[in-house]
Amino acid sequence: MAILLFADHDNASLSEHSARALGAALQIGAEVDILIAGQGAAAAAAAASTLQGVRRVLLAEGDALAERLAEPTAALIVSLAGKYDTILAPATSSGKNVLPRVAALLDAMQVSDVIEIVAPDTFKRPIYAGNAVEVVQAGGPLRILTIRGASFAPAAGGGAAPVTAIDAPAVPALSAFRENLLSASDRPELSSARIVVSGGRALGSKDRFDAVINPLADKLGAAVGASRAAVDAGYAANDLQVGQTGKVVAPDLYIACGISGAIQHLAGMKDSRIIVAINTDGEAPIFQVADYGIVGDIFDVVPELERAL
Amino acid sequence: MKILVPVKRVVDHNVKIRVKADGSGVDLSNAKMSMNPFDEIAVEQAIRMKEAGDASEVIVVSVGPAQAQDVLRTALAMGADRAILVEAEGRVEPLAVAKILQCVAQTEEAGLVVLGKQAIDDDCNQTGQMLAALLGWSQATFASRIELAGGRALVTREIDGGLQRIEVTLPAVVTADLRLNEPRYASLPNIMKAKKKPLVQQTAGELGVDIAPRLTVVRVEEPASRATGIKVASVAELVDRLRTEAAVI
Incomplete structure (x- = not known):
């Protein structure tokens, strides 16, 4: 068969x-x-x-x-x-x-x-x-x-x-399509991107999320992702959520910025080839899955990383 | 219109589960159990519809062991009107749950079924779609907004790449995504009142549904673990290691 x-x-x-x-x-x-x-x-x-x-x-x-x-x-x-x-x-x-x-x-x-x-x-x-x-x-x-x-x-x-x-069989129409409201972006699609830069609640606002995460993503030609906490707080759009209930990604490089590493987030990214974590809390669970970790303030480290590339 | 809300008793989302050493499953002894978080959102949605005058009654139903009464009482304390427990021991697959729910939805003449998009234990994401198929109803999955009007529901769905709006004819099955609402906490007086609300018990056998599993769980394993990483001292060192050691940039 x-x-x-x-x-x-x-x-x-x-x-x-x-x-x-x-x-x-x-x-x-x-x-x-x-x-x-x-x-x-x-x-x-x-x-x-x-x-x-x-x-x-x-x-x-x-x-x-x-x-x-x-x-x-x-x-x-x-x-x-x-x-x-x-x-x-x-x-x-x-x-x-x-x-x-x-x-x-x-x-x-x-x-x-x-x-x-x-x-x-x-x-x-x-x-x-x-x-x-x-x-x-x-x-x-x-x-x-x-x-x-x-x-x-x-x-x-x-x-x-x-x-x-x-031919498709004729069936009674029980539902009707109204519209798609798709996010317009020039960046690669999140679930198939080679590099993903993700931000968490530590970004503190939508403006700061965009100001810190986007330049690094653009420098690397990466997709932007977010933790559930960041999405729930309104810092990033729903379809950027990486995790158990969002997108599951496995890029070559995943850079987690200000993400503590809740179980449900790890479920969405822990199969990435290389994981980088940047977080002020050296004990954050994200470091347990990270290949390379930097303990430091994302507002200093992420822009410095962007300039160093 | 009656709204039926199926709820599942699952391990609490804050519990870190452990795989049993013999590979026979996951050790849940003494673990805190709660209502599946997505189902909690569905209960909240149904109660809000009743409060808005769109529904006459909110009926919650659970398929599972006798202890699933606890999550039904939680839903009653949130504001559901009455509860049905269909007792079934062991592993009950989504297809069997959907068949039981089909019986209940037909008996209760529900006009709308709202349930969570997936349970956080088996992560199947199947029951709502299967129930809609068995009933021959329309379905709207992964809902982040539901508006009822004139025998239809306009549902905003969370899809890859953004949102989609579709219109479904009632009766319908809608599955709740995370951002549909924020469930309320039950107040102490409502928790006390919920103890007096009706809770009917049935068994899958009484409904004539065969719940024998179709899939065989061969074993349950630990997920592949990652090698321990290192902390780097500076951005310069990070860039150097990403270029030379990992060769990803």
């Missing part, structure tokens, strides 16, 4: 998390079809077709699918499910929204946030905010998985899979 990958995209381009989920699918080791559900999504389908290891790309288009609303998208995946024994998606907001609905409609349990493929039916996933790792075996005829992108390398390009247009 084969694997169906429900891809994350914005119609115009394919999310890197889709290539990473494909990396996981190829480890399971069966033929992989990629589903692009959208509207005007030929460009995303073309991008998917260039990934190596793809058998074919299925392109389903329709107004109801333009923003991948859960009800019509789940109905589409269910209509295809009979040909696959594994259905997976990246654990992005779209995958997390749609795939459990698919699982319930097919009377299957989902394995969420897979971080390692142990065997084609056995997976590792974090529980308790990453303080434990569960090894689960999914018996039964169908496996449904969401894949944590930070844990898998993206599949390479250079492929040329055929794109096949398919």
Whole structure:
């Protein structure tokens, strides 16, 4: 049997998390079809077709699918499910929204946030905010998985899979899309950036957060992140939150500025390759996961670091 | 309109859990247990809707051991009207919980189900979406704002890259994200009053739901630990080490 990958995209381009989920699918080791559900999504389908290891790309288009609303998208995946024994998606907001609905409609349990493929039916996933790792075996005829992108390398390009247009089943419209309010930024996307500079509550205000964190991020070509405390205090936008309940990131370099290192924050960044912590409190838990720590005032150290680069 | 709020009893978010040495699970003996924080936000939301005149009754339901009565009493003290405990021992997976909640939502003729987006123990993030699927209802996950009007709910969702606004037809399932509201503390008089509010007990078997797990937990491991790092004395040393030793800049 084969694997169906429900891809994350914005119609115009394919999310890197889709290539990473494909990396996981190829480890399971069966033929992989990629589903692009959208509207005007030929460009995303073309991008998917260039990934190596793809058998074919299925392109389903329709107004109801333009923003991948859960009800019509789940109905589409269910209509295809009979040909696959594994259905997976990246654990992005779209995958997390749609795939459990698919699982319930097919009377299957989902394995969420897979971080390692142990065997084609056995997976590792974090529980308790990453303080434990569960090894689960999914018996039964169908496996449904969401894949944590930070844990898998993206599949390479250079492929040329055929794109096949398919019809989506008609379903009653239970919901309607109104608008997306997306943060405009020239910086790299947080969850796939190579370098992340994050700020915590110690910044003290939104103005100071921007004044201290942004110049360093821009100098490094880095994405900006924030702790939950900083987001709750209004210093940074919601979608910049790194942690158990925000984004999970694993960049090459993570610089934590004025972040104490609460368990729920560590869950979102402790798989980064190199972690730098800057904090006045030498006993802060963030230093336990940091490769390099500087005990000092962020308002002195961070600008000095920016100038030294 | 009745609002149904499922709540889960989980280890308190301040407890540092330990993996059992034999790999059989996580040691929760004597650990403080509390209501799942995301469910607390859902309870608060439902109570606010009732206070605003959008709901006639707030019913809280929990699936779990007898001790889950404690979190139901907490929800009653916050302002929910009555509670249902569906007793189920052992590991109950989100799919089984969703099937139990489906029965309860249908019996109670709920017009809206609000629950947390995920539980902080298994971190599954599945139950709300599964419940919506089983009921054939619309769903709005990761809500940071809910406005009710004319048989619909306008929901602002937290998505990758920002926010999304969608409109769902009621009845619907909405899952609460962190920034939907700040839950209230129950006052002492309300805690006393909550002891007299109705709490009905059922079992999963009485509802005819098969709760046998579909997944097998092979073992539970410690997460990979990081090698101990070093403290550097100056910014110059940090930059030098990032360039030469770590080669990341």
